[in-house]
Amino acid sequence: MSEVKIYSTGTCPMCTRAKGLMEKWNINFTEVRVDTDRTGLIEMSKVTNGARTVPQIAIDGKWVGSLSELTELHMDGELDHLMN
Numbered sequence: 001m002s003e004v005k006i007y008s009t010g011t012c013p014m015c016t017r018a019k020g021l022m023e024k025w026n027i028n029f030t031e032v033r034v035d036t037d038r039t040g041l042i043e044m045s046k047v048t049n050g051a052r053t054v055p056q057i058a059i060d061g062k063w064v065g066s067l068s069e070l071t072e073l074h075m076d077g078e079l080d081h082l083m084n
């Protein structure tokens with residue numbers, strides 16, 4: 001099973017949407033709150049090559065992108081391939 005991380009903040013509506021979609025699609029994930037976890041913020045910066053917005057999604061340590069890219073991968077049927 002792939003490891004999915006969602007880098008988020010507590011006040012981000014798009015983060016809530018991304019987490020909701022993951023739950024709807026039965027994908028287990030770990031949330032990293034970059035607003036309360038400095039180590040998580042540093043990790044997000046490294047994984048995403050310096051992205052400064054949330055949500056950011058990584059699968060098995062590889063940056064997928066934000067909510068838009070996640071949705072696009074799902075609609076194209078590619079998300080299932082990344083999860084296996």
